[in-house]
Amino acid sequence: MLAVIAITVILLTAGISLLAGTGVQSRKTSSDLLAGLIEQARTLAITSRSCVVLAVAEPGDLPGDDERCRLGLFKIPEWPDGVSSPTALTGVQVSRWQILETGIVLLAGSVGGVMNPIDQPEVTLTYGGAKNLSAKVHFIAFNTRGRLCCPVDPTAVVQPAIAMRIAEGGYRGSPRKAVANLRGSQRTIAENRLQVGRVVARPYRIDG
Numbered sequence: 001m002l003a004v005i006a007i008t009v010i011l012l013t014a015g016i017s018l019l020a021g022t023g024v025q026s027r028k029t030s031s032d033l034l035a036g037l038i039e040q041a042r043t044l045a046i047t048s049r050s051c052v053v054l055a056v057a058e059p060g061d062l063p064g065d066d067e068r069c070r071l072g073l074f075k076i077p078e079w080p081d082g083v084s085s086p087t088a089l090t091g092v093q094v095s096r097w098q099i100l101e102t103g104i105v106l107l108a109g110s111v112g113g114v115m116n117p118i119d120q121p122e123v124t125l126t127y128g129g130a131k132n133l134s135a136k137v138h139f140i141a142f143n144t145r146g147r148l149c150c151p152v153d154p155t156a157v158v159q160p161a162i163a164m165r166i167a168e169g170g171y172r173g174s175p176r177k178a179v180a181n182l183r184g185s186q187r188t189i190a191e192n193r194l195q196v197g198r199v200v201a202r203p204y205r206i207d208g
Helices: 002-048
Strands: 051-057 070-076 088-090 104-107 123-127 133-142 148-150 162-172 177-180 191-196 203-205
Touching (some): 002 051, 002 191, 002 203, 070 088, 104 177
Parallel strands (some): 088 123
Antiparallel strands (some): 051 070, 051 133, 104 162, 133 148, 162 191
8 A cells, every 4th residue: 555655646746747847848938939939020120121010819819719829920011100009900921820839828917017018908900911811919019120119108208128928827718818827835927038128129038
């Protein structure tokens, strides 16, 4: 009996460690994907001399999707004149939607006072030309100089950077929203954090 109990404890411990390791790897993979798309959006804005948007589509934002978050790049040929925070955009899709790892969400909430685009209202993004596709998305936008131009804080004199939170969790409720998994007695959130500067709009890790 003691031997059986000991083996069970060992297997449970190994299983928990394996699951934790899988979560860490999923967060890293998703963080790398997000950082790579941010850098790609910035470069594309410079080379194409047009505004480029990185769109975040949560479950329910696209027709027929699953419980995973999607990221897409779109060129915006005509940015709305005189509008710093548009409610609707028309774009040209640059590549297929990229899917974050299963069990990974993009959380709302500022990081050390740095604004998070997931906190901003969703906009209607129309794309696909004659197909007239559309989705409600959160987004970040880069201008022709590769600088971050949206979202903006209307109360700020100097526009700050933005931060994004990549965490283990799922999309729950109706409408579905990101809910992080809480770990241990401290009920902590396992997450990675990226920050994007306003002028030199390159992403970098801020969670150590």
